[in-house]
Every structure is written in C-alpha cells, then in structure tokens.
Amino acid sequence: MATPLYRTVIDTIVERIASGELPSGTMLPSETQLGAELGVSQGTARKALMELEQSGLVQRAQGRGTFVTVRTPETSLFNFFRLRHPDGTLEGPQLDRETVTRRSATDTERADLHGSPEDVIEIERVRSIGGQPVTHEMSVIPAAMFPGIAERQPLPNTLYVFYQQAYSVIIVRADERLGAIGAPEASAKALGLDAGTPVMDVRRRAVDVLERVVELRRSINRTDALDYFVSLS
Amino acid sequence: MATPLYRTVIDTIVERIASGELPSGTMLPSETQLGAELGVSQGTARKALMELEQSGLVQRAQGRGTFVTVRTPETSLFNFFRLRHPDGTLEGPQLDRETVTRRSATDTERADLHGSPEDVIEIERVRSIGGQPVTHEMSVIPAAMFPGIAERQPLPNTLYVFYQQAYSVIIVRADERLGAIGAPEASAKALGLDAGTPVMDVRRRAVDVLERVVELRRSINRTDALDYFVSLS
DNA sequence: GAGTGGTCTAGACCACTTT
C-alpha cells in the first residue's frame, strides 16, 4: 500500500480539473459511479471527494451532487483580498488604472517563479474603494504560461478568476509577507499620500493547484480607513 | 438524526479536555475502546477522532495512539507569533519588560470579552529578538477567568501555554486586524524608535476551544528587520 | 420517485510502534 487508493483517485480528479476536462461548475460523477469507473468502493471514492471538498476544489451538497468549485469575483475577493472595513465588511475595489508590460525577468523572479521564465508580464494596478485609492499593486507572471494576455486589456477586476477561466490556472493558496513602511514615491503619488506616510507593504507568492508558484505580487496599501484581516490557528 | 453520533462523541471529548479531565499529553482510548465506551461503532469513533485531529486538539500516530496535543512554547510561537526573518526562519523572542495590572474593563472590552467582565488583567510586555526590541504588546483578559494571575509574575514567555496549563483555557484561534501606523510615543520609546516611524499595528481577538473570546491583544511591531508571515487560502 | 450525499455499522487486512 505504497500510495493509498483514495490518493490516486484524488490525483485523477485534480488532473481532470487542472487540464480543463472538468471546467468550473461541472458536476462530478456520484460516489458510486466514480468508484465503479476507477475500480474502488463507494467508500473510497467518498473519502477522495471529501478531501477534495476540504481543499476547496469541489463543493458538495446533499441531494444535489459534487461540483467543481465556481470561483466568482466575490469568492475570490473574499479569499484573497484582505482589506475590510473596521466592522469586517468587504467592499469590492474598483480598478482605477492598469498598465500591462512584457519584459525580461529579474534574477529573483526567475528563481521564484515556476519554470524559471525568461520573460514575464507585469501588471500594475491602482484600485480604489469608495472613491479613495487604497491599493497600488504590481503582479508578475510568467509570460509563457499566459500567452496573449498583454493583448487583452483591460483585464478583469479579479485576476485569479481570469487565470482560471482563460488559462486553467487555479490559484489555491497565497503566502504573504507583510511590513509597515513609509510610502515609496510612486505609490504615494498613486494613492494620493505624502511620501513616507505609513503604509502596508505586502509581498505575495501565489501558488496553483499543482503547487507551482505562478504569480509574484507586491502591493502597497493604505490602512487608515481599512484593516487587513487575517485569522490564525 | 438531528445531531450525528460522531458529533456527540466529539463534544464529549472536547468537554473532557476543556475540563482538565484529559490534560495535555494524555493518551486517549483507542478507537475500539472509545466506541465501546460510548456505544458507537469503531468507525464512528474514528471519524470523531479524525475531526479532533484536524482541529488540532489531539494528535494521532499510527502504532502509537491518540494524544491530547501538547502545546509547547515552540508550537505556540509557531502558530501565533508571525514575525519571521526574511528567509522564513522563526527566532523566539525574549521577554524584556513586563507589567501586570488589574483594572476595570472599558466598555469595548466588556462588550468583546467573554462574560462581560467587570475587571480585567492587563499584561504589557516588550519583547526582543537578537537583542533588538521588536514588539510592544498589551494583552487584556477577564480577571475572573484567571484568578491569582497578577501574583504570579514574571509570567512565562508564551502566555497561551500558560493559560492552558494553569487554567485549562485552550486558545485555538486568533483573529487579527493589521494596519500600518506611525509609532505612538509610548511604543516608539519601548522599541527605540522615533515617534512616527512606520510600524505594524496588530489588534487580536483570541478565541478558546469553547469559542469564547478570552483575550484582546494589541501589539506594535517593528518590521524593518522582520516580516509578518501569513498564508491565505 | 429517483438520485444524491450524510451517517453508521461490521469486518477485514495492512503498517507501524512498542514491549
């Protein structure tokens, strides 16, 4: 029993989802059907489906079935956009300005990103909430993984939904490193602040379902009217 | 089947742990024994134990058994102390200064803390890493839940381990709200900074295994040499 | 009523740890 049966069932389904064979929203076979198809018992298929639900890749509902998780702008924001009003409510940010450029990767980008890309796409954005610019973010992705993206401006508000729909790249996790700094000049200008005003500096590495580092993102955030919410356990 | 059997098994065990009947490190009955004791099958007892492991309350190891999770200063820091060196390594902070006072709760403290306490204990600490003060934190807990704590100074480095060992209060989750601010005068002084230097302001609500808000904590952190690490999913 | 996931049982065998 080197690798458990349910593990291979999970891998099979993950592969089908990552390849686009099972697009967002598709209904999966029932526990019984899946077990029959893959030659395992219903209980083993069930265990695999439950782990997939836990990881967020599928959603299950009694009486309805199992479905590939649909990532909407709302759910994506809820998971990966952490700025909230002090009472905890989330207000979707508006896109103010966007610049997309292709350039060669820096050494650290080449070292960090999946596939050591020669070229990357840099997406610079300013987003605002309630008419107030709050975030200045710079995202960097491998050019080869996202062909033609530079010609598709303006890009949708939530990039991760777009990555999934247009490129079958499913972001499932993001590791962030936060710090407080004085606003750099460019960000200060974009956010309407004096240079040196305390802002939150966030460096993110976004990882997809195949554990590939797909995006590096740095954002400078105003936190005078909003808070960055996080839960530890 | 209003409440599933495994749910009542879970609740039974949680109660035994929270009451101190099963202290940290104790071995639990095996799946078979537990099932026999509570009148359920081995599979149902197993499901309960697996959920308890997932929630972090117990740890299981093949061939050894199931044990109430031992919270050491190391594991507690790993979970709830997020400041790391840029390469991700964690260095335990030293306790520089500590002040413990009893006072009446403010209105917001009374509203937020479990049991609307009349009196609270305030623990003010300065902690340093590598000889450099990095954190100025103020923790507030209900006085009635922690009798005699004011007379036990100096308190151990990791408060949550102490809460559990001395009072059977098991912190399992902490919700934090972060922001960047200019260092307030008192914190600037404690951290050896000029007032107004950008620092990270963290407001925490710590919740125990019975979902009670047990502690409010505000900390001011230097993030020039360290980063605050967090993972989103 | 048919089909789905959710719960529960009983039993088997394997892998691992400890004595």
Add this chain to the structure above:
DNA sequence: AAGTGGTCTAGACCACTCC
C-alpha cells in the same frame, strides 16, 4: 506478539433535492 491507527470493502438507512 500485542496493540495502535490507516486503508478498504459491502451494505444499510436517512435526509435532501429535483423532477
């Protein structure tokens, strides 16, 4: 060798959704 958790099976019944 004994005892533990880990995997897997087969079958049953319940609760829910949808037609």
